[in-house]
Amino acid sequence: MSDLIRRDLAHLWHPCSQMKDYEDFPPVEVTGAAGSYLHLRNGSRLIDASSSWWCKSLGHGHARLRAALSRQADRFEHVISANTANETLVGLSERLAALCPPLDKVFYGGDGSTAVEIALKMALHAQRIRGQTQRVRFIALENGYHGESGLALAVSDLGLYREPYAEVLPEPVILRGLPYVASSADPLWNDCGPAWPALQAQLEVHARTAAALIVEPVLQGAGGMRVYSPDLLRRLRAWTRAHGVYLIADEILTGFWRTGEKLAWDHVRGGADAAPDLLCLSKGLTAGWLPFSATLVHPELYALFYADYGRGRDFLHSNTYSGNALGAAVAAEALSIYDEPGFGESVAALSARLAAAWTHAAEATGALENLRAVGAVVAADLRLPESLRGRRAGFEVFREAVARGALLRPLGDTLYWLPPLNTEEETVDELTRITIESIQAVRRRMGF
Ligand SMILES: Cc1ncc(COP(=O)(O)O)c(C=O)c1O
Known part of the structure; x- marks a missing residue:
């Protein structure tokens, strides 16, 4: 040694x-x-x-990412992102706002778990603003994983990671019986009809108490690198919309081409109507150069929070490194690389x-x-x-x-x-x- x-x-x-x-x-x-x-x-x-x-x-x-980091470090490395604006962060936000229309608001966090935490809190808070105070449950998928911090771990279906803390974590509703596939060649990929009735029956029980449903679209990582049908996402989107439940896409692993599309949600192919309400990005966002994450938000959800101060509509979540300039500069360059023909x-x-x-x-x-x-x-x-x-x-x-x-x-x-x-x-x-x-x-x- x-x-x-x-x-x-x-x-x-x-x-x-x-x-x-x-x-x-x-x-x-x-x-x-x-x-x-x-x-x-x-x-x-x-x-x-x-x-x-x-x-x-x-x-x-990667030479281009190193150069982007160094250019930003020569200007400034980090400033508080409440009450300040800078070209690096605004430029990045404009590009992220175009990634999954109509999600055009961006809230920055530090790592992936934070992005998930932000999305879950926003969904819960939005339900409260809508007067839906009974909507306090999260629905998640079997074998799902969303991070290690409190709420993120709470909605993860990984006994090994979750069990020691289970007593203090809110219990999610876990959907079981997912239409897993070996590849996109499986007929279930385009039509998961055979699996749907049993899943829908589990959902219906919670139609009036669920605040949000969270998914890793198409590929579940930590739960065993399992692949499931994007048709399920289409159906879950329709069901959540019909019942006033928010849908959170955790693309922390899948974002930026990992599943063969720029976003795993792109496999859904339903356009803006089929978009999730919230979408979490990290990891590939800076191509692993810095702890940096973004939660993209639907404008209708954002609008619920837009009000006079002190009316219970203020999203007062703060992370010290939210919108870190070094992370933003590298992310902008990584996006340019991902966008190249x-x-x-x-x-x-x-x-x-x-x-x-x-x-x-x-x-x-x-x-x-x-x-x-x-x-x-x-x-x-x-x-x-x-x-x-x-x-x-x-x-x-x-x-x-x-x-x-x-x-x-x-x-x-x-x-x-x-x-x-x-x-x-x-x-x-x-x-x-x-x-x-x-x-x-x-x-x-x-x-x-
Ligand atoms: C799908 C998914 N969500 C959230 C996270 C948590 O991200 P982080 O480890 O950056 O907190 C991970 C990490 O592996 C992940 O794969």
Whole structure:
């Protein structure tokens, strides 16, 4: 163990980790990062197979984003965004206002959880302003994940993360029986009619008490990289509108081309009438350069809050770094890159490459099941006998992959690739080889 790692373990409490695991699987020592790779002190490199928790959508060290950050740092780095205005933030807001019409108001936060917290609070508060004070429940989807802060965790259906705090978190209504698909080729993708009656029946019970419904459109990340039919979103939008329930689209993972469309909500193809009421962005918004998030708001919801001060219509939410100028400058440049002609086509090419390589990995190992893919994400579950479930086979694959050159951080026994959107073909080949070898090594050792 190097001196740095000893010092690290003496003081750092790493996120989403059991610290005892680091005793025989210490953190890797990063000295640099470029493109899809992390560079390590021992001279080797690791493929960042999950884009550093899904945010490095344009890879590490992108020259244009570095230049945008540095230009802004030369002007000013941060000013309070209440009672001030600046070109960087106004310019970015104009562009975000065009992303998902008619959502044309933008409220900035720090990280993804904050964006969700803001959306949930706005929805609850708006219902109160409308006189719908009985509307105090949130509806969420099974296997959904929306962040770690109080309300965001409350509406997440992840027992492992939520359970220790369940006593103090508001209980959401969880919709079960989602129309999950393996890919857009599944007939359910365009028509989830067979699943709808059972879902509608669950919704109807809460038609008069629900404040908002929150969804990760099309792709659920932390709940297992599950893909579901965009037709469900169309139906949920119609149902929520008919019953005066707000709809929140959490695009913190899916925003900016990850699912093959600029926004995952674009799969819905219903135009402005089918837009959500609130939409949360982070991660890819700055391509993972800074903690920065935005909640886009429907003008009708915004109008409810527009009133004389002190009448219960003031949204007094504040985060110190709301509208941070460095984050805004990088986000504006990232949006320019996402908007370039051919960007969507390049994501489509990567997506096809990933899907083919994933199928090959499954065939070569015979150890993957429930293969699924959407945009530049592929996932599958390790095919394990009952006796090996809960024995951390996924974690073992992770360790093997790190030893071979890929930071392939599974979700339990679910393996997935979610690399930067500009990942090179050779890197996909390398990742495929490492994944196959890592699975085979664990398979031999654990016997499955
Ligand atoms: C869909 C979704 N919502 C919210 C969050 C929370 O974002 P953050 O970790 O930046 O607070 C995440 C993080 O992974 C996410 O995937």
